[in-house]
Structures are given as C-alpha cells and as structure tokens.
Amino acid sequence: MPPRRSYDQYCSAARALDVVGDRWTLLIVRELLAGPRRYTDLHADLPGVSTDVLASRLKDMERDGLTTRRRLPPPGAAYVYELTARGRELLPVLQALGAWGRPELGDRRPTDAVRAHWFALPLLRELEGDGLVEVRLDEGCFHVHAGAAEADGPVYGDGPAPADPDAVLTLDTPTCIALSRGDVSLPEAIRQGHVEVTGDSPLAKQLRES
Numbered sequence: 001m002p003p004r005r006s007y008d009q010y011c012s013a014a015r016a017l018d019v020v021g022d023r024w025t026l027l028i029v030r031e032l033l034a035g036p037r038r039y040t041d042l043h044a045d046l047p048g049v050s051t052d053v054l055a056s057r058l059k060d061m062e063r064d065g066l067t068t069r070r071r072l073p074p075p076g077a078a079y080v081y082e083l084t085a086r087g088r089e090l091l092p093v094l095q096a097l098g099a100w101g102r103p104e105l106g107d108r109r110p111t112d113a114v115r116a117h118w119f120a121l122p123l124l125r126e127l128e129g130d131g132l133v134e135v136r137l138d139e140g141c142f143h144v145h146a147g148a149a150e151a152d153g154p155v156y157g158d159g160p161a162p163a164d165p166d167a168v169l170t171l172d173t174p175t176c177i178a179l180s181r182g183d184v185s186l187p188e189a190i191r192q193g194h195v196e197v198t199g200d201s202p203l204a205k206q207l208r209e210s
Contacts, residue, residue, distance in 0.1 A: 116139040
C-alpha cells in the first residue's frame with residue numbers, strides 16, 4: 001500500500017487531517033457508528049461514492065487503525081467493516097462538525113440524497129439521559145442509543161429498535177429537519193406538539209416533562 005499523504009506539519013490538527021481529512025472518510029465513520037456493515041451496505045448508504053474510492057478509503061482506515069475487517073460466521077459468511085475504539089473516538093468530532101455545519105443546511109436541494117438514520121447524530125445532541133429510543137419519520141425508522149458515547153456497541157441503527165425501546169419519538173420530516181438545523185430544540189418541539197413521545201420509562205417521562 002502506498003504511504004499515506006501528509007501535510008508534514010508538527011500540529012495535532014494537521015496530523016488528524018492526515019488520517020481523516022480525505023473525502024468520504026468521516027462519512028464512512030458516520031455509517032460505521034451504526035455497527036458492523038458490509039461493503040455493499042456502505043456503498044448503498046453513501047450515494048455518490050465510487051466503488052474504487054470506497055475500497056481505497058476502507059483500506060486506508062484499516063491501515064490507520066480506525067476500522068477492522070472480519071468475516072461473519074456461517075450462514076452469513078460475509079465480510080464486515082467495523083470501527084475500532086480509536087475510530088469510535090471520532091463520534092464527538094462528528095457531533096461538533098455537525099453542530100458547526102448547521103447553518104450550511106438551508107433548504108433541501110432536489111439533488112440531495114437522504115437516509116432516515118442520517119438524522120441520528122443531530123438528534124443525539126438533543127437527547128439527555130440514557131436509553132434506547134426509536135424514532136419514526138416519514139422517511140423511515142431508526143433508533144439511537146442515548147448516552148452511548150462511552151459504550152462499545154452501535155450508537156444508532158437503521159430500522160426499528162432491536163429491543164423494547166425506552167421511548168418512541170414520532171415526528172414528521174420537516175420537524176426533524178428543523179431540529180437538525182437548530183431552528184427548534186427537542187423540548188420545544190415536544191411542547192409544541194410536533195414530536196409525540198410514547199413510553200413509560202424514566203427517559204420517556206423526562207422527555208415529556210422537559
């Protein structure tokens with residue numbers, strides 16, 4: 001494998017960008033925060049990336065200690081990619097980058113792709129407390145593990161919650177976009193009736209009373 005390109009600057013920010021500054025790398029991290037993913041799944045949820053670029057980025061990320069590649073046991077027998085502990089440490093980086101990028105969202109363009117689980121990271125910024133939360137949107141359903149920043153498992157996932165959720169949030173896509181842009185906070189959206197919260201757990205009650 002060719003040597004990694006470098007800014008050759010003795011600066012931690014420059015060194016970090018040596019590792020994650022290439023196009024698509026942080027978005028691959030975003031997808032792998034959902035847990036192990038097959039190459040075909042990654043390619044499907046990263047519209048616009050070429051197969052060659054995706055393969056190259058995954059090799060670079062494995063070399064740099066951000067991801068590992070392993071084979072699933074039968075009957076799966078497929079290879080999956082997953083984040084290492086070092087790769088998971090990029091969660092707060094993505095959170096901060098997403099918060100900084102809020103003013104850039106504007107209105108959704110006709111060419112903009114969207115996946116329901118892309119709303120997971122901005123929603124996690126709004127959630128306080130710990131628990132499994134299922135989110136139901138017009139675009140689809142996903143789930144998040146609130147308070148999972150220090151855990152070893154997935155931070156979020158596509159589709160319904162894998163177990164009984166502590167809370168279920170039901171909202172329309174415009175409300176989710178408003179949350180992503182910072183136009184409204186989650187407590188405000190709940191109080192205004194734009195987000196329905198169901199569940200009897202302490203987390204669900206906390207959300208309703210916030």
